[in-house]
Amino acid sequence: MDAAISVQEAELDRVRELTNIGAGHAATAFAQLVGRPCRMRVPTVRLLRADAAGTAFVATPHDDERGPLSGVFFEVEGGLPGVLALLFPASSRERLLAAIGGPGATSEAAQSALREIGNILVSHAVSAIADTLGTRVLPSIPVLAMDDAAAALASLVALRGAGQAALRIETEISDAKGEYRGLLVFVPDADCLARPASPPRGAVRVRSMRG
Template sequence: MSYEDTITSYHLDILREIGNIGAGHAATALSTLLGNKVDMSVPHVKVVSFDEMMEMAGGPENVVVSVFLRIEGEMTGSMFFILSIEQASGFIRTMIKDDSFNFEQIAESEMGLSALQEMGNILSGSYLSSLSDFTNLNLYPTVPAIAVDMAGAIISYGLVEVSQAGDKAIVIDTELANEGKKTEGANGQFFLLPDPDSFRTLFHALGVE
């Protein structure tokens, strides 16, 4: 039995608390950036297969916005933060104060690209900082890579890129609500993929065996 198969509800409660703190940091930073209140919370945490990851992102052919980075240091792994096109568009329109922005024109929009990168830095940095603080592990992120593509292509590329040897991911469901755009509240998914040897490192650092 692999270590990730022994994860209990207690482990997931700890990860949910980490996710809530990360979401709180991200919400504060995004609220400052957008000039209105953003609420983020974590209703669910679970361990899923890679196929289930794609379904949670809306199916392999669903076009999404993704932030991807590698975690290096005392624990290694990968992180994805996936948002719907509608949710990401709403944030970026507010950030650049341009209601006409859409992702079909992202390549021609220098301000849109910059805003997307900044949003990616905030989301990924907030979660990794929370994880590092809780575990007291020295963790270092690579530069976040931003992609707008089908969920299946994004996730498959990320897994191939890092030669992922395991077959499980920890998903921290994230509810986002932008007070200035109430209709654009949506769920995002934060996927944490510890490398197989790092599951034990992660939970040992949290004081859980």
Template sequence: MSKLDLEHMGSMEYDVLREIGNIGAGNATTALSQMVNLKIDMKVPKVELLEFKELSDIVGGAESLVVGILLTLEGDIDGMMMFMMDKCSARHIVNLLMNLDLEELEVEDFSEMDLSALQEIGNIIAGAYLSSLSQLTNMTIMSSVPYLSIDMAGAILSVPAIEFGKVGDKALLIQSQFGEKEKEVNGYFILIPSMNSYEKIMSSLGL
């Protein structure tokens, strides 16, 4: 197979990436619904292949405060994956999970218990994405223990940019919205496989 060129991808390759995003987001929504024991609606996710430097603008700017859950990937593909939420969205999910008043704790900082819940939420959502990718490609994909960080988007995104900037500067961004309008949760799933792994994914799907 010829080397995959991320700068000049065909419509078929983009369709495959979008399908990976759609299935992953659907699995993640189901997992989240089961976790909080509520029906959660999901809008059609927006799937884009972006440069690292564009990612922070999508999540509200480099200085916006976000919750980031970072995992490294091993097995048939390697790379990193990250699930990010703005702080308000993270607060909503924690409150839902712990049956807390959705208005009362709007501005408070996260407690140790909240952070533990966030890590578990991130683990389950990331696991749902990985599981769908694994089933779709018939590849074995394992992840590290998730690392949780609450920081400015630019600082969190600098980690994969430094690590993978040397092998490419593109990341697959899947932007999902869950929940009701007044309590909408914006989630950003970022998949950063190595170039070799991108090629393996496409090859496994017959491209």
């Protein structure tokens, strides 16, 4: 790990497992929205230096989709504080809006629909994490960025972290064909990672795909 951030392995494992649990429930909700079975990748962890947050904080759900990302962001407080986000490439965003009968992406109604999609998926994730911890985990009102989500997420993390290095835990959620694809990203607060490790109360099985 970078010297700018000190993380005990047990605490990192704890946060990664909680993210995995939340992502599994978000994948279930995603499958219900698109009407197809969905799966998730095993979460990966990346370390971002404070001086590189504005440029390095770019996550693309798939290598062949490197265009602008849309994203829905939440600041999370309570038992697992940090920033939680869902990022969608433009093609997946359009398919997702079409699947739920939404209008074109340029309309105000489409933006409202995308916020609601993010709210549904994150609510499932946060609820599962809260149940596992046995404590309250509270997401903020969703904030939407339609075309430059990576930069917006970087700015939010930098503002919340006051220039500190940050860990990003991310997992891809998609259907089997990869037509509906999103990236769930969690950036825990630094003081969250410094807390004494406490194991989750119960195990939750999720279907994962290793990349």
